[in-house]
Amino acid sequence: MANAKDERRSAGELEAGVLATLWAADRPLTPAEVQAGLAHDPARTTVTTTLTRLYEKGIVDRRRQGRGYAYFPVQDAPGLRALRMHSELDQDADRETVLARFVEGLGPDDERLLRGLLESEER
Amino acid sequence: MTVLLLFPLLLPFVVPPLARRAERCLAPAAALWVLTLAAVALAGGSLTALGALVLTGLLKLPVLAAFGELIHPLRTPWDAVAVPSAAASVGLLVVGAWTLTRSALRQARAVRAAHAEAARRPVAGDLCVIDSPYPDAFALPGRPARVVVTTAMIRSLGPTEREVLFAHERAHNAGRHHYFLATAELAAHCHPALRAVRTSIRFAAERAADEAAAAAVGDRRLAARAIARAALAVGARRPERPVVAPAATTGPVPRRVAALLAGPPPRAHRAAPWIAALLALCATAAAGASVTGLVAFHHDVEVAQGEAAH
Numbered sequence: 388m389a390n391a392k393d394e395r396r397s398a399g400e401l402e403a404g405v406l407a408t409l410w411a412a413d414r415p416l417t418p419a420e421v422q423a424g425l426a427h428d429p430a431r432t433t434v435t436t437t438l439t440r441l442y443e444k445g446i447v448d449r450r451r452q453g454r455g456y457a458y459f460p461v462q463d464a465p466g467l468r469a470l471r472m473h474s475e476l477d478q479d480a481d482r483e484t485v486l487a488r489f490v491e492g493l494g495p496d497d498e499r500l501l502r503g504l505l506e507s508e509e510r
Numbered sequence: 511m512t513v514l515l516l517f518p519l520l521l522p523f524v525v526p527p528l529a530r531r532a533e534r535c536l537a538p539a540a541a542l543w544v545l546t547l548a549a550v551a552l553a554g555g556s557l558t559a560l561g562a563l564v565l566t567g568l569l570k571l572p573v574l575a576a577f578g579e580l581i582h583p584l585r586t587p588w589d590a591v592a593v594p595s596a597a598a599s600v601g602l603l604v605v606g607a608w609t610l611t612r613s614a615l616r617q618a619r620a621v622r623a624a625h626a627e628a629a630r631r632p633v634a635g636d637l638c639v640i641d642s643p644y645p646d647a648f649a650l651p652g653r654p655a656r657v658v659v660t661t662a663m664i665r666s667l668g669p670t671e672r673e674v675l676f677a678h679e680r681a682h683n684a685g686r687h688h689y690f691l692a693t694a695e696l697a698a699h700c701h702p703a704l705r706a707v708r709t710s711i712r713f714a715a716e717r718a719a720d721e722a723a724a725a726a727v728g729d730r731r732l733a734a735r736a737i738a739r740a741a742l743a744v745g746a747r748r749p750e751r752p753v754v755a756p757a758a759t760t761g762p763v764p765r766r767v768a769a770l771l772a773g774p775p776p777r778a779h780r781a782a783p784w785i786a787a788l789l790a791l792c793a794t795a796a797a798g799a800s801v802t803g804l805v806a807f808h809h810d811v812e813v814a815q816g817e818a819a820h
Contacts, residue, residue: 399634505742
């Protein structure tokens, strides 16, 4: 029971990871390229299955490439692109407490501090 | 009686420094609970005290005293200020109710807009991608809960960093952090001093999600880097961001990054039990004083009605 639940959850997480990888790329990706772009290195067959499922749901599209397919995300209709989102949400991003944002606005010193932290980290 | 009712109104001013300590010393998940519960108790105490002050003032008015079947004048320690303090309390309650309504409408509108936005797009697992040049990401509470991310945010992070982002937002949803955040928002409108506590609660929620994300990817440094990179992507877009905080204070993002870089999961700080106990004490004192004050007020009303002896 718990196992089935875990499996379902990780299948969902894999779908999310695959879609993000496709969006991050600026061209269609083959299953092998998607697999290489994923953090936790799932099996190739799992990636292919996930891509097929996303394709069947109409979330991604594909075109022939060599003997297989290369996949790319289905774009929004231009009119739909985040227009409302950013007129309503973005103006006042810091004040919508309930939508927990990944990162909130940076103060005047924050950028310098962050770059410092990143640099000391990368040395 | 009135003196006792001042306690719940003054105690919240003591709490913000304690809350800031709790941010640092308590484990984030514990801080989230302790701070939220304290905020609820303090907000409730403050509302009760204001309500009792309003009633006291009203019963000082002859018309309402007659309506309340008072045959003796209501006893108060200082009769001269009963009506003015009631008027001030009404003012505070009205302002609080007004700002709360405005905020609630704004939050509801934001959540609705985000849901509408998410509903029009395909969802893979729990992820909803919005094709937008603005880097943004947030946890969208609801059934089912979603992680909403813009393409610009996806592209500003590497594959492993994206896993951090997703784990962070999933931790918000799994931990039902929106309830804590909504409670903090509610409390902030009940008493002005609780606004600082709201900030602490937000920070604790972010830290809790950061720790969960770091645990999920098994790498604190990676988690720190992902947060820093995402923040820089967002920050670089709006250099004209209005300066709210004084320049000397460090914003929440660098503190989150530094906390992750500081090392292994924060073990309980030596001061943690003391801070938690002090917060609990403040909360209990506020709740206790307001309830006792209310009981005393009720007794005074009964005395004035001739139903109880002095």
